[in-house]
């Protein structure tokens with residue numbers, strides 16, 4: 001017992017009893033005892049002739065998602081050890097992740113070996129779309145889980161032949177909320193925003209944009225047709241995520257793709 | 272929503288802590304959650320109500336400390352809070368900042384054992 005540490009909490013009401021936190025100083029709000037706890041203490045006091053009981057308050061500081069974080073670090077080490085760059089692609093459903101990866105495999109993937117892990121709630125449609133003789137692809141079907149986690153990535157990565165692979169693309173489940181909290185062990189997080197969505201998406205989903213290394217503004221070929229204001233979208237991304245690089249591209253016309261491939265080349269060169 | 276998974280790992284950790292501290296139950300749980308952690312607090316409380324019964328946290332008080340987001344200005348090094356919509360704009364320079372210093376917390380801060 002540390003006699004300097006926290007103030008006795010029930011001492012005032014009953015002078016001959018003491019309640020004393022053994023470890024971990026309580027502060028502010030937390031000094032107040034919860035109703036069930038007070039009731040329990042009163043009962044214990046009534047039952048104990050000496051009138052002394054101890055409530056232990058322990059500062060534990062345990063990060064949550066702990067298991068995922070450990071697995072993510074393991075993945076990161078595994079990827080680094082193999083000399084491959086892993087990118088986690090996140091967006092709303094339909095923003096163009098699969099289409100971009102298809103074209104990337106056909107162009108960039110011809111000179112630099114790539115692999116893809118693709119997550120969806122149901123079906124292996126995207127995995128089928130991405131299948132190429134020159135690129136290993138694994139489909140992860142999550143069922144009801146609305147994001148990929150590091151454990152799924154570890155298993156999926158082991159299911160494909162990563163020999164010679166320099167870039168591993170991970171297409172996350174279409175969702176702008178949950179994937180923000182799940183580190184997969186990637187080196188780069190890439191968030192896609194398409195011109196078919198509102199220019200204010202970054203303002204509505206700040207956590208995922210804040211975690212992005214790169215934001216891809218996709219489907220710019222139809223921006224004018226849709227009255228999508230590219231400059232406003234870019235300004236919103238800059239405001240929410242000043243740390244992120246921004247590339248505007250179209251998987252249909254190929255606009256902006258050289259810049260995307262240059263980004264990938266630079267990542268590979270760092271390995 | 273991933274709040275169920277988060278609460279599940281919280282309860283697993285709490286069970287381990289109870290064993291470690293020789294307690295059979297916990298009476299108060301204090302979580303510390305940043306406003307940028309992407310966690311819906313109502314959904315988290317709901318998950319708690321659903322998952323806690325039958326374990327050491329059954330009947331415990333769940334307290335959630337919300338940690339406001341803060342960022343640091345690259346130009347003048349001032350630390351400041353987020354404006355509307357989590358936009359960090361330095362009140363002195365007007366620069367936008369991505370250097371987040373607080374708000375991503377997601378963890379168990381403290382436990383009380385009876």
Ligand SMILES: Nc1nc2c(ncn2[C@@H]2O[C@H](COP(=O)(O)OP(=O)(O)O)[C@@H](O)[C@H]2O)c(=O)[nH]1
Nearest residue numbers: 093094095096097098099100219222250251252
């Ligand atoms: N106009 C246009 N449409 C695109 C582009 N990229 C994808 N799409 C279309 O957007 C829809 C969803 O694309 P998909 O790649 O499946 O999105 P995902 O859900 O993010 O994987 C499909 O109908 C694509 O043909 C693009 O650059 N321009």
Ligand SMILES: [Mg+2]
Nearest residue numbers: 097098126171
């Ligand atoms: Mg897809």
Ligand SMILES: [Zn+2]
Nearest residue numbers: 344347361364
């Ligand atoms: Zn400043």
